[in-house]
Amino acid sequence: MMATVMNSILLQSALEKLGVQSRVQSAFAMPEAAEPFSRQRAIRHLEKERVVIFGGISAGTGNPLFTTDTAAALRASEYDANAVLKGTNVNGVYDCHSANNNVTLDHISFREVASVGVTSMDMMAITYCEENGIPVVVFNLLEPGNISKALCGDQVGTLIDQTGRIS
Structure with a gap:
């Protein structure tokens, strides 16, 4: 803490x-x-x-x-946040069905995370964000510039929301 x-x-x-x-x-x-x-x-x-x-x-x-992820989701809901930004040491949500398990997804739905993706964010927090319609951005905060990109709404890491992958 x-x-x-x-x-x-x-x-x-x-x-x-x-x-x-x-x-x-x-x-x-x-x-x-x-x-x-x-x-x-x-x-x-x-x-x-x-x-x-x-x-x-x-x-x-x-x-x-509560984990810090779930507490962040709770606070985001209380303050009508536009998104939860999950800065971590991975590049985003990994596609566990890919051949080498090193493929990060750009966009995925909350529902797909449970079956397709592997993320460093706990499922209780993801579920809470889903129930409250709060998108989540999982990104590597160790990459220079990623925090600024995430704060500005630029594509960085993986966006998790209601719609999921864009076909």
């Missing part, structure tokens, strides 16, 4: 260097580094067009057994 707070602070620093106003909120009390989690304050920041980054949020859900 502390790692998510540290990553949130690093992301905030990078966004601020680009001129993007952002705030970090955490369920952990650490006033020097992050604001305490507050739904009303987060909404106020969003209304002022600031990016709100939640770190250490699993405990903040009131359900400490």
Whole structure:
């Protein structure tokens, strides 16, 4: 959980260097580094067009057994987010039916993920996003430029949504 707070602070620093106003909120009390989690304050920041980054949020859900993915899906639903961005160390959702298992899919439906794809995001979070109509982008955050691309809505990694593969 502390790692998510540290990553949130690093992301905030990078966004601020680009001129993007952002705030970090955490369920952990650490006033020097992050604001305490507050739904009303987060909404106020969003209304002022600031990016709100939640770190250490699993405990903040009131359900400490939630993964950070599921907590992120829950927060995305609460704040009417346009998408959940899952930055990880893989390139996206892998097609487990491909010959070499190294093929990442550009676009897949929530339903297809369970049968066709292998992803680093837990299924509870994916199911929650599906039920709430929140697209998910799984991408490699270690690739230079991918975070910016994901934030700008450019094609990066795999888009998981209701429609799935475009024929």
